[in-house]
Amino acid sequence: MKYLKKINWQILALLFIVVLYSCEDNSDPELLFEDVPAVRFEKKLKKVSDFLIAPEAGWKMTYFTDETALGGFTFLFDFINESEVRMDSDFGNADPTKTSLYGLSLGATLKLTFTTKNVIHELSDGANFPDAAFVGQGYKGDFEFLFSSIEGEDIIFRSNRNPSNYIKFVRASKDEWNNLSTQNRAMLKNIKNDPSKSVFxxxxxxxxxxxxxxxxxxxxxxxxxxxxxxxxxxxxxxxxxxxxxxxxxxxxxxxxxxxxxxxxxxxxxxxxxxxxxxxxxxxxxxxxVGTPAIPLTGKDILPNFLILHNPFLNSLASDWTPDLTNVGFSNLITNLNASIFFDVTRIDLYDLDKDSGRIFIGTSIGNAFYNISKEVKNGKIYLTIVSTTTPQFFTDAIKPLLDVIVDSNGLYVDQPTTLNGSSNRIFSFVPASNTTIRYSAVQL
CATH class of the missing domain: 2.40.128.280 (Lipocalin)
Known part of the structure; x- marks a missing residue:
């Protein structure tokens, strides 16, 4: 029995030593055990902070906010110290000399936040939107980014607004700081439709x-x-x-x-x-190119009533998707109204889905109707005026407009989109004689 008691006391003493050892302070970074979470976070924050500040020319981010509907926007960031940043961009009102504040903080993960206003906030401003379809959404951008990983010399973040959107920061160059806003914005002019060239x-x-x-x-x-x-x-x-x-x-x-x-x-x-x-x-x-990729094969797709879109012709202008009625047609209307003693105020097309139809011209001195015949061939629709009760002086005055609407070489027709917020189809018409002109009309 004494022998057993001796063993029991030895076991108890050993357990007591283990308990004492386990209760020792483990905050010493030299310990073999992992750091406590707070220490690990501080180390991670410092590593990311140092990584952001280190590059002499800062970072470049090409940010596609929603690749299903919007394009990409390039930003340059120079993290001056642990709280200040300057930035440049090919978007918005960038000022690379302006300094704003940023911070790294712990939420669900390490988060980079641009805390005071700078050009990147213009992407997320709901009042700053590309067109009516994005009212309240802006450009769907973000100014808070969740740290994901460091990959070589790059750093990967996720958008806090859309965590499935991964964004890469890459090392920027001094040349990019000198040329970003000028070269990228200049390239945008080459990407957009050139009004002096074919609309196709x-x-x-x-x-x-x-x-x-x-x-x-x-x-x-x-x-x-x-x-x-x-x-x-x-x-x-x-x-x-x-x-x-x-x-x-x-x-x-x-x-x-x-x-x-x-x-x-x-x-x-x-x-x-x-x-x-x-x-x-x-x-x-x-x-x-000189012709559309999808030629018109028949008039069945055309509606029975279309109203032409143009800021001069109706109040629908602000609701239209941009660039459908182009500057060539807008200039035609402007120059025509400046050269005659009345103004053309509205143009409608009737019964394009039938063998015969009418063109309505509304003006400041009265309205006119032209009866037309239609034929579809060689991928184009041919509209021909067959009769009218309109005085000849009126027809002569608006001849430059009629020559475009009923081009003798035919019209290419396209249905590229619908009116914002509705199912109304929009058709574009391009005279084959001059493919730099395009007028669009909405089905009502």
């Missing part, structure tokens, strides 16, 4: 001898492109992507998939005024 642009994909051409449409306010074509069964195929300008061209997101190849970087060919991307034998070209 194509996106052509070439791979292993196969060629597919899409009708390329670009929304400059959104920095977003929609391209469509018809397959052999008449089904619509589309290629949509956001565009971020660069000094030499632009980058797209999502990437264009050609077979098993992803293409995303386009270079501007100034001589041919086109953008070209090549990757592993696949080639994608965006260029101006």
């Amino acid at each position: 642009r194509s996106l052509t994909i070439e791979n292993k001898g196969n060629v597919a051409s899409y009708s390329f449409n670009y929304n400059n306010a959104r920095r977003f492109s929609t391209s469509i074509k018809l397959d052999e069964n008449g089904e619509v195929l589309d290629v949509n992507f956001g565009i971020a300008p660069t000094a030499t061209g632009f980058k797209v997101s999502p990437a264009i998939t050609v077979g098993n190849i992803e293409v995303e970087n386009f270079i501007y060919d100034e001589i041919n005024n086109e953008f070209v991307a090549e990757e592993q034998g696949a080639k994608v070209t965006i260029s101006y």
Whole structure:
């Protein structure tokens, strides 16, 4: 019994020593055990903070806020110290000399917050939006970013507003600070539709001898492109992507998939005024062309009543998707009204889906109707005035307008979109004699 008691006391003594050892302070960083969470966080914060401050020329971020509807925006950040930052951008009202505040903090994870106002806040401002479809949403941007990882010399964040959107910070160069706002903004002018050229642009994909051409449409306010074509069964195929300008061209997101190849970087060919991307034998070209990728095959798709869109012609102007009625047609109306003693105020097209129809011209001195016949051939619609009761002086006065509406060489017709917030279809008409002019009309 004494022997057993002796063993029990030895066991108790050993347990007591273990308990004492386990109760010792473990905050010493030299211990073999892991740091407590607070210490680990402080180390992580300092590592990320030092990493952000370290580069002499700071960081570059190309930020696609919503690749399903909007393009990309490039920012430069120079983290001066642990609380101050300056930035530049190819978007908004950037001032690279302005200093604002930022901070790193712990939420669900380590978070980078640009705390005082600078150009990046213009992306998230709900009152700053590209068009009526984004009222209250702005450009869907963010000024809070969740730390994800450090990969080599890059640092990866996620948008706090959309955590599935990963954004990479890469090392910037001094040249980018000197040229970003000028070169990228200049490239935007090459990307947007040139009013002196054809309104038709194509996106052509070439791979292993196969060629597919899409009708390329670009929304400059959104920095977003929609391209469509018809397959052999008449089904619509589309290629949509956001565009971020660069000094030499632009980058797209999502990437264009050609077979098993992803293409995303386009270079501007100034001589041919086109953008070209090549990757592993696949080639994608965006260029101006003389005819639409999808020709008109019949008048059945046309509606029975259309009202032409133009700021001079109706009050729908602010509701329209930009760039449908182009500056060529707007200038035509402006110059016409300046040259005659009355103003053209409205234009309607009736019964385009039937064999015969009418054109209505509303003016400040009265209205006029022109009866027309219609024929679809060679991918165009031909409108011909067959009769009118309108005085000849009136017809002579508006002849420049009628020559465009009923171009003797036919009209190319496109249905690129719908009126914002409704199902009303919008049709665009381009006279074959002058493809720099486009007028659009909404179905009512």
